[in-house]
Amino acid sequence: MSLLSVKGISKRFGGLTAVDDVSFEVFEGTIKALIGPNGAGKSTLFNLLTGFERPDAGSVAFGGAPLAGKRPHEIVRAGMARTFQNTQLFEEMTATENVLVGMHTTLRTGLMAGALRLPWTRAEERRAIERSAHLLRLVGAQEYADSYAADIPHGVRRLLEIARALATSPRLLLLDEPAAGLNNAETRTLASSLRRIRDDGVTLLVVEHDMGLVMDVSEEIIVLDRGCKIAEGPPLLIQKDAAVIEAYLGEEDVSA
Amino acid sequence: MTGSWMRRIGGFALPLAACCLLAAVPLITNDRYLFKVLTFVGLNVIVVAGLALLFGFAGQISLGHAAFVGIGAYTCGYLTAVAGVPWPIAVLAGSVLAAFGGLLLAVPSLRLKGHYLAMATLGFNEIMSVLFVELRSITGGNDGLRGIPFASIGAWKIDTPSGNYLLVWAVAVVVLVLVGNVIRTRPGRAMRALHGSELGAMASGVDTRGLKIQVFALSAGLAGLAGALYASAVGFISPSTFSLEFSVLLIAMVVVGGTGSLAGPVTACVLLTLLPYADALIPGLSKDAVAVLQDWEADISGFAMILVLLFAPGGVAGLVRRAAAARRTSVREAA
Numbered sequence: 277m278s279l280l281s282v283k284g285i286s287k288r289f290g291g292l293t294a295v296d297d298v299s300f301e302v303f304e305g306t307i308k309a310l311i312g313p314n315g316a317g318k319s320t321l322f323n324l325l326t327g328f329e330r331p332d333a334g335s336v337a338f339g340g341a342p343l344a345g346k347r348p349h350e351i352v353r354a355g356m357a358r359t360f361q362n363t364q365l366f367e368e369m370t371a372t373e374n375v376l377v378g379m380h381t382t383l384r385t386g387l388m389a390g391a392l393r394l395p396w397t398r399a400e401e402r403r404a405i406e407r408s409a410h411l412l413r414l415v416g417a418q419e420y421a422d423s424y425a426a427d428i429p430h431g432v433r434r435l436l437e438i439a440r441a442l443a444t445s446p447r448l449l450l451l452d453e454p455a456a457g458l459n460n461a462e463t464r465t466l467a468s469s470l471r472r473i474r475d476d477g478v479t480l481l482v483v484e485h486d487m488g489l490v491m492d493v494s495e496e497i498i499v500l501d502r503g504c505k506i507a508e509g510p511p512l513l514i515q516k517d518a519a520v521i522e523a524y525l526g527e528e529d530v531s532a
Numbered sequence: 533m534t535g536s537w538m539r540r541i542g543g544f545a546l547p548l549a550a551c552c553l554l555a556a557v558p559l560i561t562n563d564r565y566l567f568k569v570l571t572f573v574g575l576n577v578i579v580v581a582g583l584a585l586l587f588g589f590a591g592q593i594s595l596g597h598a599a600f601v602g603i604g605a606y607t608c609g610y611l612t613a614v615a616g617v618p619w620p621i622a623v624l625a626g627s628v629l630a631a632f633g634g635l636l637l638a639v640p641s642l643r644l645k646g647h648y649l650a651m652a653t654l655g656f657n658e659i660m661s662v663l664f665v666e667l668r669s670i671t672g673g674n675d676g677l678r679g680i681p682f683a684s685i686g687a688w689k690i691d692t693p694s695g696n697y698l699l700v701w702a703v704a705v706v707v708l709v710l711v712g713n714v715i716r717t718r719p720g721r722a723m724r725a726l727h728g729s730e731l732g733a734m735a736s737g738v739d740t741r742g743l744k745i746q747v748f749a750l751s752a753g754l755a756g757l758a759g760a761l762y763a764s765a766v767g768f769i770s771p772s773t774f775s776l777e778f779s780v781l782l783i784a785m786v787v788v789g790g791t792g793s794l795a796g797p798v799t800a801c802v803l804l805t806l807l808p809y810a811d812a813l814i815p816g817l818s819k820d821a822v823a824v825l826q827d828w829e830a831d832i833s834g835f836a837m838i839l840v841l842l843f844a845p846g847g848v849a850g851l852v853r854r855a856a857a858a859r860r861t862s863v864r865e866a867a
Contacts, residue, residue, distance in 0.1 A: 326735070352737035364735065366728030368792055368846075369721070376718075377725040381737035383718045387746065390717035391710040397717060424857065425728075444737050 279304040279448055279479050280325070280356075285334030287320055294320040296503035297334070302448065307470060307480040309490040312500035313523060318483045319361055321500070322450055326358045327351045339447065353381045357446035359437040361453050361483075367426035371417060371436050374425055375408035378443025411439040415469055431458045435469070448479045455486040467493050491515070499523065547708075554701050558694040567693035569812040571765055573805045574700035575758045580785050580801040581704075581711045581794065582754030587783065588791040589715055590747045591727030592641050595779045596653035599660035600630040600752040602774030604759025609680040609769050610670050619684050623760040630756020631749040633660075638748035642741055657776050664771035676770030683764045696765040703761060707754060712794055723747055724792060777830065784837045790847025800848070804833050 280302040287295040295317045302308050310318050323329040325336055327348040336343045338354055346354070357378075366374050383404055385397040412418045415435040420428050428436060434454055441449055454470075455463045463486060470493050474480055484490050490497060490511070497514045499507040501523040507514055514520055557570065579601060586592050604626035611622035640652040664671050671677055682691040683699055690699050714720045725733040726740055733740050763769050785804055789797030808826040811817045825832075844851050 328731070328734070347739075347741075348734040349737045349739045352735065358735050360731065360735070364729040364732030366725045366732060368728055369724055373721060373724075377721050377733070377736045377738070380718065380722055380725075385718040387714060387719050387750070390719050391714045393713045393717075401717065422860070427857070440732075440736060 277304045278302070279339060280481070281337040282325070283335050283337075285321070285324055285331045285336065287317075287324055287329060288332050293503050295324060295331075295500075298500070298503075298505045299334075300498050300505065300508060302479060302481055304447075304479050305474065305477070306495045307474050307482065307493050309494035309497045310481060310483045310500065311485070311487075311490055311497060315502070316500040317503040318500055319452060322358060322452055322483065325351075326356060326450060349381070352444050352446075355445070355447035356450065357441035357444040357448075358450040359434070359441050359452055359454065361456070363433045363437050365425040365433060365437060365440075368424060370422050370424055371412060371420045371428065371439075372405065372408050372422065374436055375411055375439050375443045376404055378440035379404050379407070380444075382443075382445055408439075408443065411442050412436075414442070414472065415439045416465060431462045434458070435466070438469070438473075442473065442478070446478060448481065449473065451480065451482045451484075453483055453485060455484055455489050463489055551705060554705075555698075558698065562694065563812070564693045566812045567697040569806070569809040571693070571697045571700050572809075573802055574697070574704040575762050575765075576782075576785070576801050576805045577704045577798055578700075578707050578758040578761070579755045579782055580789075580797050581707050582751035583782050584786050584789070584794055584797040585711055585714070585723065585754075586747050586751035588786050588789075588793060588797060589720060589727060590723035590744070591791075592744060592748065593646070593650045593783070594637070594653045594748075594751070595650050595776065595783060596637060596655075596657040596660070597752070597755050597782050598774045598776065598778035599657045600633055600755035601759035601762065601778070602660060602664055602769075602771070603630040603633050604756030605763040605769045605774070606664065606671050606677065606759075607756070608760035609677045609763040612764065613677060613680045614670075619681070619764060623683075623757065623764075626760030626763075627753045627757040630759065631753030633756075634749040634752025635745060637752070638745040641744050641748060654776065654779075657779050661771060661775055664774060671771070674771065676768055677763075678768050680763050680767045680769065682767070683761070700761050700765060703757070707757075708794070708798065711754075715794060719743075719746075727792070781830070781833055784833045786847075788833075788836050788840050788847060790849025790851075790853075793847065793849030793853075796847050796849030796852075804836075807832060 278301045283299050284297050285295060286293065286297050298321065310321065312318055320329065324331045327343070327346050327350070338356055341354070343351060343354070366377060383400055385400060389397050409418065409421065412421055415438050417432050417435045417439060420432055420436070425433065425436065434457070438451065438454065455466055458466060467489055470480060482494065494511060496509065497511055498505060499514060499520050506519045506523060507517045579597060583594065583597055586594055607626035607629045608622040611617040611625055612619055637653060637656055641649055644652055665673055682689055683696065684690065690696055722733065722738045722743055725736060725738060726743055730740055781804065785801040786797045789800035806813060808829045810825055811822045840847055846853065
């Protein structure tokens with residue numbers, strides 16, 4: 277079943293068309309990769325899908341419902357979460373607290389109930405802390421649970437951001453370059469984490485430059501170049517696609 | 533081990549001891565001047581608790597909080613002195629009207645950040661200062677508003693300095709407990725998240741616009757509450773009290789005490805408020821020394837703020853937190 281359906285989406289910044297008439301589908305329970313050279317429009321596409329930017333044309337449907345005009349927090353509530361290319365953690369909060377913020381839409385404690393510390397809010401808080409411990413274990417960041425985000429090493433910061441996104445209980449998780457800055461061992465751990473997340477029932481759309489990881493985990497790949505979709509298909513076909521090779525290596529390399 | 537023990541003292545025993553001490557003051561002394569000074573401290577604590585929430589936790593600056601105190605004070609003063617409205621209703625009206633002012637000021641905060649928001653709120657304070665003078669029929673203009681009756685609930689009148697002191701501090705303690713609870717739960721975490729990374733907060737499902745409006749209104753409402761209590765405790769209010777200078781002093785208290793902390797700003801608030809009235813606590817202090825403190829009050833708080841910004845950007849509370857974290861790490865490494 278198609279979970280995310282993107283039809284003819286476009287975004288212009290002044291004279292530059294960052295995303296140009298892109299259409300694709302993401303099917304439930306799969307890992308789909310989004311690749312392309314720098315400046316291809318991958319991050320802009322993420323921003324369009326998650327409500328951080330408004331498209332100039334086209335439409336996005338999530339779980340059958342249109343997302344037009346929805347603001348980021350409403351899209352999170354609908355079940356789509358994301359991470360950022362430049363991690364957006366809460367530096368002065370601990371890893372556990374970062375994950376707890378991710379549960380904002382699922383927890384119910386408001387200003388009044390929180391100020392009065394009603395008994396049910398304490399029970400809710402206890403359950404939330406248990407769940408955050410579970411999520412930190414899932415991504416392999418449990419040993420930093422009580423560290424401030426500012427003090428956490430680079431590779432783990434990306435994992436923490438994934439844990440925070442998972443805390444929103446998403447159906448679809450958008451990851452923007454999760455392997456950037458990771459070493460080989462960390463990347464392998466990430467790959468198995470991604471599979472585990474998918475097996476838990478979360479669909480994944482991943483922007484990634486690490487081709488080893490992309491070919492390893494994704495069932496389908498979509499390729500952007502200068503804002504346009506130039507190819508879509510399973511990893512083996514994409515590796516042989518002439519347009520993709522040209523986009524990545526340039527024409528001379530192909531004719532040589 | 534020591535960490536949790538110390539935290540228990542900081543989180544429970546210390547505040548409890550402070551409450552006992554506050555409640556005991558009327559039993560020890562009946563110095564009217566001391567009560568008046570401590571009443572001012574309590575009022576400022578209420579304002580600073582709200583401002584710590586807005587600036588220290590949510591990261592939204594306001595250089596207009598004195599104006600909210602003024603709105604609360606004039607509303608309560610006018611309603612009780614001129615319109616004859618019962619005191620509890622007048623206090624409520626003062627808080628609500630100030631909160632509404634906060635709502636209006638929240639609108640620019642949705643578009644403005646940092647220096648620009650500071651300028652907008654500063655402008656708001658100046659506009660309100662002019663209005664406090666020019667709306668003569670309500671505020672009494674530069675002469676101020678006189679004859680504001682004491683707090684009273686039904687036939688029970690709180691008309692002694694010690695009574696007002698206890699009233700203000702009872703409210704302050706309740707406010708501190710409620711705000712202290714808020715910062716530890718979901719809404720408080722959302723505020724700190726907004727401060728940390730607005731994009732990250734949005735991606736976590738926080739309605740950042742709604743949150744800014746909420747926290748601005750709440751913070752302004754607390755300032756209005758303090759203003760309303762001030763009007764009935766003092767009986768006379770004039771525009772100069774609610775000037776930009778007071779707003780800056782309030783921000784200084786939060787900055788010196790530390791962002792992301794409640795105990796820090798409250799401590800700074802107590803110390804900086806007491807500074808010009810040091811003679812109330814230290815009986816032997818000479819008049820000249822007090823005069824020096826009063827003349828240099830603004831300079832001292834300004835200097836403290838500069839020092840903190842240069843050497844401890846997280847404020848005094850930030851230093852304490854860092855030290856605790858460093859000790860935790862060294863303990864872990866040793867183990």
